[in-house]
Amino acid sequence: MSGDNWHIVWTLLLMAAFIGIVAWAWSHRRHKDFKEAAHLPLEEDERRPQSTPENGESR
Secondary structure (H helix, E strand, O other): OOOOOOHHHHHHHHHHHHHHHHHHHOHHHHHHHHHHHHHHHHHOOOOOOOOHHHHOOOO
């Protein structure tokens, strides 16, 4: 195989990997998991932050 053929094979492998990742991310099986992850920053923490010398509070 010449160098050009390796570039073609490499490009096709990377394109197939990209399409596979996109298909996995947009699959209906993953929709619930990604929706839960998207709401994580909006949820309240159930535990209270511990006081540390950095935030000016003593224990």
